[in-house]
Amino acid sequence: SELGFLPDNQAKYESMLKVPYGMILISGPTGAGKTTTLYASINSLDTLGRNIVTIEDPAEYRFRDINQIQVNPQAGITFARGLRSILRLDPDVIMVGEIRDAETTQIAVQSALTGHLMLTSIHASDAAGVLTRLIDLGVEPFLIASSVIGIVAQRMVRRICPDCTHLIEAPLIERLAYEKEIGEEKTEFLYGTGCATCAYTGYLGRTGIFEILAMSDNVRTLITNRANSSEIRAQASEDGMKSMMNDGMHKVKAGIT
Template sequence: MPDEPSPQDLAYFLVEAGLVSPEQVEAARAAAKEGESAVDVLLAQGVITPRDVAVARSLQLGLPLIDLKRHVVQPRALALIPEEIARRYHAIPLDIIGGELIVVMENPQDIRALEDISLRAGMRIRPALGVREDIDEAITLYYKSRGEIERQIDQIAPEPTALPEAPRLTPEEVAENPVSRVVELILRQAIRDRASDVHIVPDDGLLRVRYRIDGILHDALEVPLSVHAPLISRIKVLAGMNIAERRRPQDGQFVFVGDHGEVDVRVATADTVRGEMAVLRILDKSLSLMELDELGFLPEAMEAYERLYSLPFGMILVAGPTGAGKTTTLYATINRLDREEFNIMTIEDPIEYQFERVSQIQVNRQAGITFATGLRAIMRMDPDVIMVGEIRDQETARIAVQAALTGHLVLSSIHANDAVGVLFRLVDLGVEPYLVVSALVGVISQRLVRRVCEHCRMMVEASPEESRVYEEEMGTPLTHFYKGQGCHFCADTGYRGRTGVFEVLTLSEPIRRLLMDGASADEIREQAIREGMITMRRDGMIKVREGITTPREVMRNVYTIQ
C-alpha cells in the first residue's frame, strides 16, 4: 500500500484533482534523485504537464488559475510594470480591480517579487496563478504590441500636443507615415482580444482607442491628439474613402490580413464637436461557425424553428437590432441544411463566413450588385434555398416575397422590434398584406444577454423591481437569483460570454386572418401567445430561473415598444 501524500505536499493536490494516482506519486518518489521532488519526476516523465501543476498549486494556495489565452490584459495595468520586471518574475499585470493590481504569476509565494512589483506599481498586489509558458508568451505579445505602438507614435508626434489645424495629407504621404504600422498593430491586438468593434474617438487632449468585447466597451489605448489626423486618414485610405472630406459621414471597408487569415473590416466615420471619429467593425472569418444548439434556443422554440426551416418553400425572417446575432442565426441555419441535395445561394454584405457547396455573392454597389439585383440574378440560377443578408428596402422585400411564392425557401434578416413587428414592417415597406400572409411562414426575433459568470455566481435577493418584472412574465414572484459577484475570470463584471433570447412566431391560419382583417399588433401577439409562442422577455426570465442570466440584464436588452 503506497504512502498517501501529505496535505502540505503539492503531490497531494495532484492526487486530489485526479491528475495522478497515489501509486504514481510513490513511484516518482522512489525514482527521484537528490534535490528532486516527486512532481519534478512526474513532469520529466510526461505524466503531468505544467498546467496540471498549476491546477494543483491553485488548489493548494486557494488562488484562481488564470487562462491568459481567454483573458484580455488591460493596457492601464500593463503600463504600471516594466517589461524587464515582468520577465524577471514571470508575472504579468492583468487588470486593476478595487484599487488592487491583479498580477498573474508563476509563483505567487515569491515575497520578493510581490514587494518589488507592488513598489513599482505603487499599489497593492492581488496575485493569481498562471502557467509559465502562457505568461511568457503573453509578456512577449502585449509588451511588444504596446512598445511598438509607442515607438511608432513617437515618430509621428514627438510632442504630445494637439495641433490647432490638422494637416491635410495626400495618400502617398499617409502610406509612408509610421501611422500605417500603428493601425496594423491596433487591429492585430483587437483581433487577439476577440473585439467586435474598434472605436477611435477624439477627446479633450487625447485620442482614445476602445475595443468592444462581449458587447462591452473597454479602453485599450490613449495616444496624443496630434496622431488623430494621420490615423483617421490612413484608415480612410485603406477603406477607399475620401480623406479630404471630414465633415460628411462616410463608410467603406477593407480586408486586413491577421495572424490567422483574412479579416473583413467595415469602417464608418462621422464628425463630432471634438473632431472626426471612426468605428471599425471586425468580421473575423477564422472564427468557427456556431451550431443552432449553441445559440440559446429553448427546446420549444428550437422545435418550432426546426419545423420552419424544414419547409420546402416560404420566407423566414430573423429580426433584431444591430449586433443581436441575426447573421449568426442565419449561418447556423444554413449549416443545418442539406447542401448536397439543395442548391443554396446567398447575397450578402459582407460575406462573413464561406461555406462549402454554397454559392455566395458579395454586394458590390460600384459594380451595380445590390441586394435587389443580386436576388434577381439568383432567381435565374435554379436555387432551392436563398439567403438575403438583409431586407432594407421595398424592392428587395418584394423580390424576396416573389421568390418565396415561387417555390423557394428564403432566409433573411430585417430590423424590427419583435416578431409581430416584422409583419407590419413588411407592410410599411410596401408589401401588400395578402402577399405577406402568403409568403411568410415564420419569424424569429432575438437579442443577446450576458451570461452569469459560473466562477463567482452566488444566490442574491431580488429587488422589488426585479421581482415585479419577473412576476409579470412568470406569474410567481422572484425572491432570489444567481448573480456574479465579480472575479478574475470575468474581469470583475459578474458576466462571462453571451447567449441569445428568442421568440419564434409561426404564421398560423388565425394569425394570417388577423393580419388580413387589419388587427393590431397586440391582438396578433396575444393570439401567438395562445398558440404557444414564448416571448423574448419570457425566454429571458426562464434563463434567469435557470441561473444563466440576471433580471437586470434581461430588462436592459429585451425591450419592446408597444
C-alpha cells in the same frame, strides 16, 4: 442549441426550417445576432443535393459548397439586383443578409411564393412588428400571409460567469418582473459577483433571447385584414408564442443570465 434556444423554441424553429418553401425572417436591432442565426440555420439544413445561394453585405463567414454573392454597389450589385440574378441559378434555398428596401422585399416575397426557401433578416422591434414592417415596405397583406412561414425576433444578453455565481436577494422590481412572467415568487437569483475569469464583471460571453412566431391560420387572417401589431401579438401569444421577456426570464430561472 449554441444560439441559446430553449427546447420548445428549438423544436419550433427546426420545424419551420423543414418547410420546403416560404419565408423565414430574423429580426432585431444591430448587434442582436441575426447573422449568427441565419448562418446556423444554413448550417442546419441538409445541403446535400440542394442548391443554396446567399447574398450578403458583407459575407462574414465562408461556407463550403454554397454560392455566396457579396453586395457591391460600385459594381452595380445591390441586394435587389443580386437577388434577381440568384433566381436565374434556380436555387432551392436563398439567404438574403438583410431586406431594407421595397424592391428587395418584393422580390424576396415573390421568391418565397415560387418554391424557394427564403431566409433573411429585417429590423423590427418584435416578431409581430415584422409583419407590419413588411406592409410598410409595400407588400400586400395577402402575399405576406401566404409567403411567411415564421419569424424569429431576438436580442443578445450577457451570460453569468460560471466561476463566481452566488445566490443574492434581488431588488423588488426585478422580483415582480420575474413573477409576472414565470408565475411564481422567487427572492434570490444567481448573480456573477466578479472574479479573474470574467475580469471582475460577473459576466462571461453572451446568449440570445428569442420570440418565435410560427404562422397560424388565425394570424394569417389578421394580416389579410390589416390588423395592427398588437392584435397580431395577442393572437400569436394565444397560439403559444412566448415573448422575448418570457424567454429571458426562463434564462434567469435557469441561472444563465
